[in-house]
Amino acid sequence: MVPLKVSASLGYSISYAGDKYLLRVKDSSAQLTDGAFTDKYAAELKPKAPVVPVTPVTPAEPGKPGRTVYLTFDDGPSATTGELLDILHKYNVEATFFMLGNNMNEHPAQVKRIAKEGYGLALHGVTHRKEKFYASPSAALAEMSGANATLKKLTGVSTTLIRTPYGSKPYFTKSFRDKVLTQGYHLWDWNVDSYDWKYKQNSDRIYNTVMDQVNKLKASKTNPVILMHDQKATLKVLPRILEKLKKEGYTFKLITKDMEPLNFWKDKR
């Protein structure tokens, strides 16, 4: 205890004991000694533990918004589907195949392998001919139903995931969508176009085209749905794209019927 005297004329005395959190001003009516006072009021005198602000934990691992990527391959199966599957297998990534009825009939073993290895099964129509597919809503539905019948024949399963030839805009208008989507189909376009059909001779161009769009989506925390094609030229650049996406922490997932479909019409059916 360190007793301190203030002006005697005021009749107060001050006691201070830092280790007991005591600063006591007392007059002649004080009945307890400082020792007894600190013992009696120890709980009140001791300051409360300071509140430590909780820092929110931001997971560094993949799976956060904008870091799930959906690879999609159109126009297959083809003579090089096997090599494509080998690459996907090597990098242990998922992908969804929008397949053409005619090509499924031509490469049945590839369709079976795609199904057996658990990749996503989806439809791209039968003919890929604009004037046939978009001739009428009924024609479009007939192409999807026909492709689905082929898929079912080869794998035992059917699908409700579709992508129309050349994408759904501008031709897959409301009357088409009403006809086809009311049959339970879900329409998927993309938000990253690799242009792998256009820059077949230029892997760098394909790579940069993909990554530029992926990086733009990252800023808005949007998951990329990447359009590529089941073709030979894509095999050359694919490992480089997969390595980069993995390094950046993306996880690769299948498109499923339970997801809200991404399409140019914002048709959520």
Ligand SMILES: [Zn+2]
């Ligand atoms: Zn196509």
